[in-house]
Amino acid sequence: MRLASVSIAAALFALLGCGGAANNAECLGGDTYPDEGFATNAAAELSLRAQLKALNDRMKAAEADLLVKPTAAELQALYEAGSPSLSSVAAPSFSATMPALFTAFEAAAGNTWTPAEPPVGAGGQFGTWIFSERGVDLRQAEEKGFFGAGHYAEAVQLMKGDVTPATVDRILALYGANPSFPMDDKAMVNPDVHSAVYAKRRTNPAAATPGPYLAIKRAFIDARAAAAKGTACAATRDQAFATIRAEWERALIGTVVFYLNDAAAKLERNNATAAEKASAQHGYGEGVAFLQGLRAVPPDARVITDAEIDDVLSTVLSPWAQPATAYKLQTDPISSVPHLATGIGKIQSAWNFTSDEVANFKVNF
Numbered sequence: 001m002r003l004a005s006v007s008i009a010a011a012l013f014a015l016l017g018c019g020g021a022a023n024n025a026e027c028l029g030g031d032t033y034p035d036e037g038f039a040t041n042a043a044a045e046l047s048l049r050a051q052l053k054a055l056n057d058r059m060k061a062a063e064a065d066l067l068v069k070p071t072a073a074e075l076q077a078l079y080e081a082g083s084p085s086l087s088s089v090a091a092p093s094f095s096a097t098m099p100a101l102f103t104a105f106e107a108a109a110g111n112t113w114t115p116a117e118p119p120v121g122a123g124g125q126f127g128t129w130i131f132s133e134r135g136v137d138l139r140q141a142e143e144k145g146f147f148g149a150g151h152y153a154e155a156v157q158l159m160k161g162d163v164t165p166a167t168v169d170r171i172l173a174l175y176g177a178n179p180s181f182p183m184d185d186k187a188m189v190n191p192d193v194h195s196a197v198y199a200k201r202r203t204n205p206a207a208a209t210p211g212p213y214l215a216i217k218r219a220f221i222d223a224r225a226a227a228a229k230g231t232a233c234a235a236t237r238d239q240a241f242a243t244i245r246a247e248w249e250r251a252l253i254g255t256v257v258f259y260l261n262d263a264a265a266k267l268e269r270n271n272a273t274a275a276e277k278a279s280a281q282h283g284y285g286e287g288v289a290f291l292q293g294l295r296a297v298p299p300d301a302r303v304i305t306d307a308e309i310d311d312v313l314s315t316v317l318s319p320w321a322q323p324a325t326a327y328k329l330q331t332d333p334i335s336s337v338p339h340l341a342t343g344i345g346k347i348q349s350a351w352n353f354t355s356d357e358v359a360n361f362k363v364n365f
Contacts, residue, residue: 029225033180035179037166041169044170049194054078059105068110090154091149094149094293107122117327119133119135127277137282148290176193181220201258212250216248253290256287256288257362258361260316261362262283284340288318315343317329344358
């Protein structure tokens with residue numbers, strides 16, 4: 001049976017220290033993560049951040065100006081640029097979807113989108129985002145999907161190899177934090193990016209137990225210290241990695257809950273404005289993208305199963321590897337919007353979240 005909260009396991013680990021060889025306090029780190037060598041050790045992963053930004057900046061430019069129309073070939077080239085490239089890091093099943101996504105973005109750029117039943121045209125700008133004719137937020141499908149299918153999936157592979165302190169630095173960069181762990185995506189120096197931003201949003205600083213961001217921080221400190229001490233502390237390192245994986249997934253899944261709930265709340269408002277409707281469709285797209293990105297992660301590296309993800313995606317109108325009917329959130333909200341709450345219920349069952357945990361996920365901290 002699944003634990004009601006993986007955070008509880010993380011808190012116990014932090015209190016009790018390492019297992020196996022152990023129960024040895026010498027395997028654990030101190031209060032801070034060492035920053036010596038981080039930029040050098042994680043150079044490739046930090047460069048991936050820049051590559052993802054370059055791709056998204058080009059797509060954002062098209063969202064901001066209808067005269068900007070990047071081609072699918074241009075976007076694919078940005079996805080394949082660098083060594084390693086975004087395409088080489090991401091799970092193959094995810095990268096295989098990018099050519100069609102970039103083709104859809106090229107077709108939609110320069111247009112405006114009016115949701116219709118049945119869908120017509122090639123999609124376009126709705127609010128300040130570009131959607132396919134079926135209501136898919138195309139940039140979010142690429143960017144937020146990459147957090148799971150790229151960053152998380154690559155981190156899992158690094159955990160399975162020959163782990164050194166440099167390896168832990170690389171995983172930290174993939175997560176999106178810095179050795180200083182600012183817990184702030186607006187920090188003037190080394191702000192959080194990518195998954196770390198959402199782990200922070202799912203972390204209630206007033207809670208009695210650490211949320212994902214703080215649990216992950218503690219686990220990274222201990223993983224690096226254990227890696228520096230070699231095989232004698234392998235059990236501590238592996239337990240810390242297990243905590244990072246579980247809490248990282250928890251942060252992404254919790255964010256899916258946030259966005260599905262937020263989209264439903266906006267669409268259920270009486271006299272919702274056009275901007276609110278577009279914002280709801282965008283937030284919904286972010287949530288779906290996070291879930292689809294996790295679907296590309298090896299099943300043995302996550303709590304939620306393929307079947308459970310597929311069930312949630314089908315419920316919320318974006319079935320795995322099939323055309324979405326997300327446009328129905330706009331054309332038939334009375335029938336469609338309730339599916340979002342049903343999807344949240346299925347996520348709660350899959351992870352065995354408590355009602356309090358789900359309520360916390362619906363708030364940005």
